[in-house]
Amino acid sequence: MSPHGYAPGYDERTDIDAESELREPSMFRVILHNDHYTTMDFVVEVLMKVFQKPAAEAVKTMMDVHRSGCGVCGVYTYDIAVTKVKRVHAMAKSRGYPLKSSYERV
16 A cells, blocks of 8 residues: 555546546437327326326327427436337337337437
C-alpha cells in the first residue's frame, strides 16, 4: 500500500479520466402504430400492461394512436425499448391482432 492508502500501481489521474468519459445512454421513444383491426380496448390493455400506464393516460395515448396514426408510449434506453416492442408484438400475436410497435432514437 502507498502512503495515501492506494494499491501499488494505482494512478488517480487514470481513474478521473475514466470517469470523465462516461456518457448518458442513448434514449429511444417507443411508438404504437394504428391499424384497422386492433381494438381500442386491446391497445389500452397493452398500454397498461406493457407500459404501466394508468387507465386515463392509456386511453389518451390510444386516442393519439387512433387519430394521428401513431403515438409515443414512452422513452427508454435501447434494451428496454427493444424489449417493450417485442412484448407488444408477442401480446398482439397471441391475441390475433396485427398491432405494430417500433422505436426510434430521441
